[in-house]
Each structure stands twice: as structure tokens, then as C-alpha cells.
Amino acid sequence: MTERVRVIVVDDHAVVRAGLRALLGGDEGVEFVGEARTAGEAVRLAGAHRPDVVLMDLQLGDGVDGVEATRRLRALEDPPQVLVLTTYDADTDINRAIDAGATGYLLKAGPPEELFQAIRSAARGQTTLSPEIASRLLRRSRSPEQALSDREVEILELLAQGLGNRDLARRLFISEATVKTHLVHIYTKLGVDSRVAAVNAAVERRLIRLDGTPPQR
Known part of the structure; x- marks a missing residue:
């Protein structure tokens, strides 16, 4: 049996966390191990549960945004991969998240199968971007x-x-x-x-x- 990917969800909206918890619970390849509302909670949970992947929103509830939370998680002794899952698609958000150590960047409007594939890729340390994000970055690199x-x-x-x-x-x-x-x-x-x-x-x-x-x- 293939080992399941251990995942923590970080989002300041309870409804979103509940939705992701239910969605992830329906995939046999994923093990939901916790959820956090703030950067501080995310770091504590990661230290306690050692997840493979953290799904990270950019706008959090304690004044510390998802980019700084990503930076703190990646600074841990045994850091998880961080996969940003957000509604924000501005270049400045993407660049800051990647610079902070995020291994992927997805938009919440994407289909569930895209999220599951991205989680598995992130667990392997592979970069994953929403198609819209990847296309825009490619156009920018060409000009x-x-x-x-x-x-x-x-x-x-x-x-x-x-x-x-x-x-x-x-x-x-x-x-x-x-x-x-x-x-x-x-x-x-x-x-x-x-x-x-x-x-x-x-x-x-x-x-x-x-x-x-x-x-x-």
C-alpha cells in the first residue's frame, strides 16, 4: 500500500478549512493531520505532526500573512513542503511566496483533481503551478x-x-x-x-x- 501524504491546512476561514478537510478526507492517498488559522498555529502543528505538505492561504488572521508563515515553516529543522492555495493571483504575491520557499502555487478556483495532483507533486518536492499562473509566467519569461x-x-x-x-x-x-x-x-x-x-x-x-x-x- 502506498504511503499517504500527510497534509495540514492553513486558512483563516473556518468554512474553507471545513471544505478542504472534507475534500481531502475523500482521497485515499491523503491523510489530513490538522488545520490552523494563523501562522503561529501552523508552525506549532507542523512541529507536532510533521506533515509532508502544508496547504497555505496568503491572507491569515493574526497579522502575519501566508508568505511569512511559509518562511517560518521552511525554516524548521524538518520542514514540510508548502503549497500555496489562494484566490490571489497578482505577480507580487506569486513572487513573494516562491521567494519564501513555497514549492507550488494554486488558485482556489481550480478543480479538485488539480489540487490532489499538486499535493502529490509537492510531497515529492516538485514545483506545481495553476495553469493560469504558469502561462502568465511563461509569457513574461518570453518578454x-x-x-x-x-x-x-x-x-x-x-x-x-x-x-x-x-x-x-x-x-x-x-x-x-x-x-x-x-x-x-x-x-x-x-x-x-x-x-x-x-x-x-x-x-x-x-x-x-x-x-x-x-x-x-
């Missing part, structure tokens, strides 16, 4: 000259909060002239000619998200 740098994405996130050039310069510890140079590059890459248009284009292309959540870096 690297149009890809925004991390600094440019950060500036876009601050623009979305309404910061002017002077405030941007103070927040990022750079000169206003440097801010203006970054804006020129951003406008060129996005094919726009104003701050509002740049933010709108970035949201439409899922480079950043507007949900009232400040950027967390």
Missing part, C-alpha cells in the same frame, strides 16, 4: 524586457495608495529624480502615460492587487 523589476512593482503598489513623488522618495530612501526615472520606465513597459493609467494597467495585468491590503515585504 523579459517588458517585465517590471521588484522596485518598479513596489513603486506601483505605493502609487496605488496615492503617494506622490516626494512621499515615494522618502518611503524608499531615494531621490525624487530617481522616482521620476522609475516612473518613466514603468510607463514605457506598461504602455501608459500617467500614474492612474499605470496603476489600472498593473491591476488588470495582475502585477499588483487592490483589496485594501498594504504591500507586505
Whole structure:
């Protein structure tokens, strides 16, 4: 008999946790070993139950997001693989999660079979991405000259909060002239000619998200 993959679910919504618990319970290849609402609970559970895979939402309930929770889990002595399962599909979220050590990134809208396959792949240490995410990253890799740098994405996130050039310069510890140079590059890459248009284009292309959540870096 094939050994089952031990899984912990981390999500701040009880209904979502219950749904995933029921879904995972229907797969003979998966063993549900616990659920957590916060990053702290996730780390404690992982230390106690030694899961193979942690399904991680990005928005958690204790002020510490799923990216930081991922980083803490991957820093454990015997770290589990972390598979992000979220509704957020902005490039900045994807990049931060992968940089923190996530082995995969799935969207909650995907079919159950996609989740089960991803769990098995993650348990083997293999990277798994939702088809929509993989396609977008592939398109970006084919046009690297149009890809925004991390600094440019950060500036876009601050623009979305309404910061002017002077405030941007103070927040990022750079000169206003440097801010203006970054804006020129951003406008060129996005094919726009104003701050509002740049933010709108970035949201439409899922480079950043507007949900009232400040950027967390």
C-alpha cells in the first residue's frame, strides 16, 4: 500500500478549512493531520505532526500573512513542503511566496483533481503551478524586457495608495529624480502615460492587487 501524504491546512476561514478537510478526507492517498488559522498555529502543528505538505492561504488572521508563515515553516529543522492555495493571483504575491520557499502555487478556483495532483507533486518536492499562473509566467519569461523589476512593482503598489513623488522618495530612501526615472520606465513597459493609467494597467495585468491590503515585504 502506498504511503499517504500527510497534509495540514492553513486558512483563516473556518468554512474553507471545513471544505478542504472534507475534500481531502475523500482521497485515499491523503491523510489530513490538522488545520490552523494563523501562522503561529501552523508552525506549532507542523512541529507536532510533521506533515509532508502544508496547504497555505496568503491572507491569515493574526497579522502575519501566508508568505511569512511559509518562511517560518521552511525554516524548521524538518520542514514540510508548502503549497500555496489562494484566490490571489497578482505577480507580487506569486513572487513573494516562491521567494519564501513555497514549492507550488494554486488558485482556489481550480478543480479538485488539480489540487490532489499538486499535493502529490509537492510531497515529492516538485514545483506545481495553476495553469493560469504558469502561462502568465511563461509569457513574461518570453518578454523579459517588458517585465517590471521588484522596485518598479513596489513603486506601483505605493502609487496605488496615492503617494506622490516626494512621499515615494522618502518611503524608499531615494531621490525624487530617481522616482521620476522609475516612473518613466514603468510607463514605457506598461504602455501608459500617467500614474492612474499605470496603476489600472498593473491591476488588470495582475502585477499588483487592490483589496485594501498594504504591500507586505
